[in-house]
Amino acid sequence: MASTPSGAHPHGYVAETSTAVLVRDSKDKGGPHLSFTPAAWESFLTLATAPAALSQ
Numbered sequence: 001m002a003s004t005p006s007g008a009h010p011h012g013y014v015a016e017t018s019t020a021v022l023v024r025d026s027k028d029k030g031g032p033h034l035s036f037t038p039a040a041w042e043s044f045l046t047l048a049t050a051p052a053a054l055s056q
Contacts, residue, residue: 016041 013029015022021041024033036044
């Protein structure tokens with residue numbers, strides 16, 4: 001499993017496996033998490049970083 005330290009994502013922690021991307025609040029380690037398929041996560045990142053999304 002690959003993970004991204006919360007320093008790279010100031011509001012969340014991301015862990016990746018071959019079948020899921022798990023995201024949680026970096027300040028609430030025992031709290032709920034979101035689970036995405038890798039394809040859904042890629043789609044989210046593409047939309048979230050698109051120039052139109054950044055200008056709104």
